[in-house]
Amino acid sequence: MTKIISTSPIIQTQALTKVYGANGAAVHALRGIDLAVEKGEFVALIGPSGSGKSTLMAILGCLDLPTAGTYTLDGQPVQGLSGGELARIRNEKVGFVFQSYNLLPKASIARNVELPMLYAGVGRKERRERAMLLLEKVGIADKADKLPATLSGGQKQRVAVARALANRPALLLADEPTGALDSRTGAEVLDLFRELHQQGNTLLLVTHDPSIAALAERRVEIRDGLIAPAEGVA
16 A cells, blocks of 8 residues: 655754854754655654754754754744744644653543643543543553553553644654663554554654664664764665
């Protein structure tokens, strides 16, 4: 079956740079990034510590702004937006999965999944229905009324994935999502990402591990703030 790729990228950056500090203390984290990610792609962003991949992820997720260059997310130019506008785009367009889960410890699993929908103004009944469907999708609907502390690491990461999908985002960003998990549980979470990709979700996975990056459809390597020349498709 041939996959149909959109002609309008979800992610489009041109000459993207990020400089921290000024003058003699300036650190050039990104030095001119040109990147396009199409709808439905599964891309791994790989590179060692200090390469710029975390800075790039923060910009792609609208957690930070570039110093120069352009970034368009799902047709929306990002540079020059206010903090409030960036927050709205983050909530509507991007789903985040972090290494540390970032779940609210005193809220139920279902409530954690509902939270982005609450910020988006989704009604109570729809929030609950959608949260339960997502928890079923990631295989832990039976834990809906439990607290995060009662779950294993792999189960917490599944909750984080469900929460990331709550507002049907254009892009799912995963930052070292298996870093806190043992190898078996990490493999289960990666299987879940593959399933999400097969269902048409757009995934960008940030990792330093080549074996994890090899599971993606395409690999983009960052070195010293630049995209390294491609060595072939992973």
